[in-house]
Amino acid sequence: MKTKTLTKADLAQFTGTENWYRHGLNRNCLYTDGVRYIADKGEAYWLIDEVALSQMLGTIRYQEFQVWTLKVNLDESKGVLTCDDGNDKILLSKPIHFTDFPMEEIRLYFVGNVILLPSEY
Numbered sequence: 001m002k003t004k005t006l007t008k009a010d011l012a013q014f015t016g017t018e019n020w021y022r023h024g025l026n027r028n029c030l031y032t033d034g035v036r037y038i039a040d041k042g043e044a045y046w047l048i049d050e051v052a053l054s055q056m057l058g059t060i061r062y063q064e065f066q067v068w069t070l071k072v073n074l075d076e077s078k079g080v081l082t083c084d085d086g087n088d089k090i091l092l093s094k095p096i097h098f099t100d101f102p103m104e105e106i107r108l109y110f111v112g113n114v115i116l117l118p119s120e121y
Helices: 008-012 033-041 045-054
Strands: 065-073 078-084 090-096 105-111 114-116
Touching: 008 033, 033 045, 033 114, 045 065, 045 078, 045 105, 045 114, 065 090
Parallel strands: none
Antiparallel strands: 065 078, 065 105, 078 090, 105 114
């Protein structure tokens, strides 16, 4: 069994993107190299799915700028995924009953139909 490692230092290298990846189910949604790195190294394609598929919800759909935050209790393998409008107004909060995501917290932006790291904005 391989151990997943992902650190903030790993993510700091992403300051833009050379490639755009189209989500398989929400074809209007793209994501960047940094987000793909998180999905690959953290085995977290499910996180991209959560953000992309949530764009179909009425409370989320019309929000032009979104901040997605996953907070993980590493000891309990549980977390909470929230979406806010960038001004701390919570639009969605969802418990994650099991996750083996390797970081305590990760933040993603969704703007212009693109999921990206804050450093890629």
